[in-house]
Amino acid sequence: DTAVSQTPKYLVTQMGNDKSIKCEQNLGHDTMYWYKQDSKKFLKIMFSYNNKELIINETVPNRFSPKSPDKAHLNLHINSLELGDSAVYFCASSPDGQTYEQYFGPGTRLTVT
Amino acid sequence: GEDVEQSLFLSVREGDSSVINCTYTDSSSTYLYWYKQEPGAGLQLLTYIFSNMDMKQDQRLTVLLNKKDKHLSLRIADTQTGDSAIYFCARGGADGLTFGKGTHLIIQP
Numbered sequence: 001d002t003a004v005s006q007t008p009k010y011l012v013t014q015m016g017n018d019k020s021i022k023c024e025q026n027l028g029h030d031t032m033y034w035y036k037q038d039s040k041k042f043l044k045i046m047f048s049y050n051n052k053e054l055i056i057n058e059t060v061p062n063r064f065s066p067k068s069p070d071k072a073h074l075n076l077h078i079n080s081l082e083l084g085d086s087a088v089y090f091c092a093s094s095p096d097g098q099t100y101e102q103y104f105g106p107g108t109r110l111t112v113t
Numbered sequence: 114g115e116d117v118e119q120s121l122f123l124s125v126r127e128g129d130s131s132v133i134n135c136t137y138t139d140s141s142s143t144y145l146y147w148y149k150q151e152p153g154a155g156l157q158l159l160t161y162i163f164s165n166m167d168m169k170q171d172q173r174l175t176v177l178l179n180k181k182d183k184h185l186s187l188r189i190a191d192t193q194t195g196d197s198a199i200y201f202c203a204r205g206g207a208d209g210l211t212f213g214k215g216t217h218l219i220i221q222p
Contacts, residue, residue: 033209041150041199045209055209090155092209101144102210104156 003027004105006091012111013081020067021076021108023091032074033092033102034066043090049074050096081112119202119213126221131189133216135202140183144205147176147187150215151198159187159200194220 004025013019025032034046047066048055054066063079078085091105117137125131137145146161162169162176162185169176175188189196199215 035209041215043156043201043212043215045211048209092156101146101158101161103158104148106155 004091004093004103006089006105006108008108009106010109010111012113014113015081015083017081018077018079019081019110020078021089021091021110023074023076023105024072025091025093025103025105026072027093027095027103029093029103030071030096031094032068033094034074034076035090035092035104037088037090037107039087046076046089047074078110081110083112086110086112116211117202117204117213119200119216121214122217122219124219124221125192127192127194129192131187131192131196131218133187133189133200133202133218135185135187135213137183137185137202137204139204139206139211140180142204142206145176145178145185146201146203146205146210147174148201148203148212149198150201156201189218192218192220194222196220 007022031050033048035043037043045057046060065077067075088107088109090107092102094102119135143164147159148156149159150156160171162178173190177186197220199217201215202213203210
């Protein structure tokens with residue numbers, strides 16, 4: 001069984017569009033995260049979220065918004081896509097916000113043309 | 114400087130030991146991690162160490178932590194071609210993991 005899954009695996013879209021990436025975890029974890037990995041493989045935290053608190057990395061544009069319909073899902077919605085948004089986006093989850101032992105999804109490669 | 118720093122590349126011969134080094138600046142980190150990323154894949158948690166430990170061994174992997182110098186290393190014994198990947202050092206924090214830029218491990222035959 002897949003622990004952390006993301007859809008779609010690949011996403012190609014044009015500038016200005018709005019898109020969403022879905023993430024689901026079946027581990028029963030309380031905390032979920034979104035990371036961005038750029039073309040140089042550098043990884044940066046974007047958001048961390050549990051049912052009580054959303055922590056946003058201050059460098060993330062407000063065009064990006066996480067949405068959590070329930071504890072097992074944390075979707076990433078992006079408005080007005082820009083060329084610089086092209087990257088691989090990873091979802092992750094951890095048992096709680098303390099141990100930080102995170103399990104990653106397979107990633108979604110977003111290409112903005 | 115960066116919060117977590119690593120060399121970008123390491124080249125070793127198959128069968129030798131690989132030692133990947135990492136330094137960090139935030140001494141409040143309770144947990145430090147090593148993740149592996151193979152080409153086109155997600156991140157796999159290899160191992161982690163609590164800040165009150167000096168060493169942790171798991172089969173071919175040995176993690177050494179020098180808290181005074183804020184230095185973390187990952188030693189892979191008997192390096193194999195399947196170990197070829199990017200290895201990320203990360204520290205845990207209240208807002209998630211902070212990663213180094215990753216070390217590309219290149220295996221020479």
